[in-house]
Amino acid sequence: MGETNFVSADPACDLHKSACDVTLSDGSLLRLDIEPKSIPLMKPLHFKVTTPSDLPTIEIKLFATNMNMGLHTINLTKTATGIFEGEGMLPTCIMGNMIWQTNVILNQNKHSLGAVFSFKTDK
Numbered sequence: 001m002g003e004t005n006f007v008s009a010d011p012a013c014d015l016h017k018s019a020c021d022v023t024l025s026d027g028s029l030l031r032l033d034i035e036p037k038s039i040p041l042m043k044p045l046h047f048k049v050t051t052p053s054d055l056p057t058i059e060i061k062l063f064a065t066n067m068n069m070g071l072h073t074i075n076l077t078k079t080a081t082g083i084f085e086g087e088g089m090l091p092t093c094i095m096g097n098m099i100w101q102t103n104v105i106l107n108q109n110k111h112s113l114g115a116v117f118s119f120k121t122d123k
Contacts, residue, residue: 004105004112015039015119019048022115024106028052030115032104039121041092049076049084053106053113058084061103065118069093090121097122 005025009032013020019033031050039045049058055078062072069091076084090100102117 004114006103006114006116008116009118011118013117015117019050020117022117024051024113024115026113028113030104030106030113032102032115032117034119039090039119041090041098041121043089045088045090047074047076047086047088049104050082051084051106052082055084055106055108059105059107060086060088061105062088062090062100064093065099065101067093067095067098069098 007022007024009020009022015034016037016039019031021029021031024030028051033048035046047060058076060074060076063069072088074086074088076086079085098121100119100121104115106113
């Protein structure tokens with residue numbers, strides 16, 4: 001798969017309020033949406049990525065940036081042209097106020113494209 005070329009989403013975009021868009025290094029648009037918008041811990045989360053990619057699956061890697069909460073991989077399956085969806089759950093932490101990084105990775109043969117999104121969760 002080679003190297004992944006990551007692009008970061010605008011930090012002003014709030015996944016608690018709406019989906020966030022990012023323009024990938026190849027110029028294509030990728031959108032991430034998480035439901036429910038409260039992004040609760042220890043409850044099912046629905047992840048939806050919209051992108052023109054024709055891959056069978058897309059991978060999301062989630063990890064906390066301010067404490068080691070492990071690496072969580074979620075595989076999204078193509079549900080329609082350009083739409084990938086899947087379910088996952090974030091662990092709880094007694095500290096609260098966790099800052100999570102979500103890496104959306106489009107694995108391709110010679111190189112991969114990626115988008116980085118961040119959001120905060122309460123206790």
